Amino acid sequence: MRYSAFGILKQGLTGNKGWKPVWREPEPKKSYDYIIVGGGGHGLATAHYLAKVYGGKNIAVLEKGWIGSGNIGRNTTIVRSNYGLEGNQPFYEMSLKLWEGLEQDLNYNAMMSQRGILNLAHSDGQRDAYAKRGNAMLMSGADAELLDRAAIQKMCPFLNFDNERFPIKAGLLQRRAGTARHDAVAWGYARSADLHGVDIIQNCEVTGFQMKNGKCLGVQTSKGMIKAKKTAVCVAGASSRVMEKAGMRLPIESHVLQAFVSEGLKPTIPGVITYGAGHFYVSQSDKGGLVFGGDLDGYNSYAQRGNLPVVEDVCSGGMSIMPMIGRARLLRMWGGVMDMSMDGSPFIDKTGIEGLYFNGGWCYGGFKATPASGYCYAHLLATDTSHENASQMRLDRFIRGNMIDEKGVGAQPNLH
Numbered sequence: 001m002r003y004s005a006f007g008i009l010k011q012g013l014t015g016n017k018g019w020k021p022v023w024r025e026p027e028p029k030k031s032y033d034y035i036i037v038g039g040g041g042h043g044l045a046t047a048h049y050l051a052k053v054y055g056g057k058n059i060a061v062l063e064k065g066w067i068g069s070g071n072i073g074r075n076t077t078i079v080r081s082n083y084g085l086e087g088n089q090p091f092y093e094m095s096l097k098l099w100e101g102l103e104q105d106l107n108y109n110a111m112m113s114q115r116g117i118l119n120l121a122h123s124d125g126q127r128d129a130y131a132k133r134g135n136a137m138l139m140s141g142a143d144a145e146l147l148d149r150a151a152i153q154k155m156c157p158f159l160n161f162d163n164e165r166f167p168i169k170a171g172l173l174q175r176r177a178g179t180a181r182h183d184a185v186a187w188g189y190a191r192s193a194d195l196h197g198v199d200i201i202q203n204c205e206v207t208g209f210q211m212k213n214g215k216c217l218g219v220q221t222s223k224g225m226i227k228a229k230k231t232a233v234c235v236a237g238a239s240s241r242v243m244e245k246a247g248m249r250l251p252i253e254s255h256v257l258q259a260f261v262s263e264g265l266k267p268t269i270p271g272v273i274t275y276g277a278g279h280f281y282v283s284q285s286d287k288g289g290l291v292f293g294g295d296l297d298g299y300n301s302y303a304q305r306g307n308l309p310v311v312e313d314v315c316s317g318g319m320s321i322m323p324m325i326g327r328a329r330l331l332r333m334w335g336g337v338m339d340m341s342m343d344g345s346p347f348i349d350k351t352g353i354e355g356l357y358f359n360g361g362w363c364y365g366g367f368k369a370t371p372a373s374g375y376c377y378a379h380l381l382a383t384d385t386s387h388e389n390a391s392q393m394r395l396d397r398f399i400r401g402n403m404i405d406e407k408g409v410g411a412q413p414n415l416h
């Protein structure tokens with residue numbers, strides 16, 4: 001069923017009785033050519049591009065819970081490509097370009113809204129670092145503008161410009177960045193993958209791998225054994241636990257990150273704003289709620305709930321740059337478990353086990369990466385070679401000393 005304005009009008013006039021389920025609920029087959037473990041944004045995007053772009057057939061996505069139950073439905077929806085390093089920038093710019101055409105590609109409203117992201121600088125050193133990052137972005141074809149204080153004052157007069165310790169000195173603006181509705185992205189990819197013949201199997205947990213002579217022949221699941229020529233793991237915060245079942249120990253820790261939404265307010269914030277002297281980022285949803293977040297909870301956990309000290313820390317970050325936020329009531333908050341690699345960058349790679357592939361380590365940057373991650377993982381699965389934009393996202397980069405340490409803080413999770 002193709003969605004259109006005419007279709008919505010017709011359904012509206014006929015009692016909305018003609019809508020069909022967005023994807024099928026098939027029983028798993030005994031074997032597939034490709035099994036994708038994890039029906040989050042990355043797994044569903046992989047299935048979509050594998051079937052649509054690379055002509056893959058006989059594909060299943062196995063999801064432990066329901067579509068949208070993981071981080072794809074828990075994030076603060078920010079998409080951007082304002083990275084500086086060679087191993088990252090072309091990849092995230094590819095992703096942003098895919099975001100720009102995503103709704104047409106999926107025939108689904110993902111509420112992509114390119115309202116810009118502004119990173120605030122609070123010292124001369126930080127302004128120089130942003131100028132450097134902006135130049136790197138421009139060199140790889142992305143957009144970037146360095147704003148002075150006056151330009152920011154015009155755009156966001158409500159910010160606290162003269163904070164005694166952290167005055168606003170400048171800002172790096174990427175106008176093409178913005179937000180997209182997180183769970184709609186999962187539903188849109190799921191619908192399109194299903195239309196291309198992919199079996200999406202919910203409530204199907206992968207509990208082990210079937211191995212023979214160093215090869216992965218399929219997976220054990222809560223719905224029985226399923227064989228596969230290629231098995232692609234893509235389970236975000238559960239990466240270490242799932243890959244452990246294949247005997248692999250990953251350079252990954254799992255952490256909780258929380259998100260917050262205020263009561264609905266009149267339109268105030270033009271785009272996404274980030275605080276450079278603490279960790280705080282905020283945007284405003286179409287319903288008017290301020291959507292914001294900050295640091296990780298600071299300890300390893302698999303529980304999808306957060307702790308109170310981080311609530312205080314995030315809210316005090318918000319108060320530093322926009323004191324008016326103190327008048328808004330917090331409506332809801334939640335946590336998600338994310339996989340953080342030791343240089344903060346992700347993996348899209350083959351493993352040492354034939355037939356087994358791994359995608360993970362996205363931490364709190366994985367939503368914006370969803371389209372490119374799916375595309376590059378599909379490329380790897382279909383061709384057994386890395387996509388040029390993901391060629392540095394290798395599992396062996398720590399042994400080879402080729403880390404992609406965007407923030408320069410390496411293996412210090414507390415600083416991310």
Ligand SMILES: Cc1cc2nc3c(=O)[nH]c(=O)nc-3n(C[C@H](O)[C@H](O)[C@H](O)COP(=O)(O)OP(=O)(O)OC[C@H]3O[C@@H](n4cnc5c(N)ncnc54)[C@H](O)[C@@H]3O)c2cc1C
Nearest residue numbers: 038040041042064070071072075076078206336366367368
């Ligand atoms: C609070 C919060 C805010 C964030 N904000 C942003 C942001 O603003 N911008 C941004 O770019 N990123 C953000 N992120 C990060 C982003 O959401 C994640 O990096 C990204 O969603 C991870 O990929 P995914 O969508 O595939 O993960 P998920 O949706 O978590 O998908 C993984 C799936 O694997 C399934 N699974 C796990 N184990 C098994 C198993 N054994 N068998 C079968 N299935 C299994 C899970 O149920 C889950 O559905 C945020 C994350 C959080 C938690």
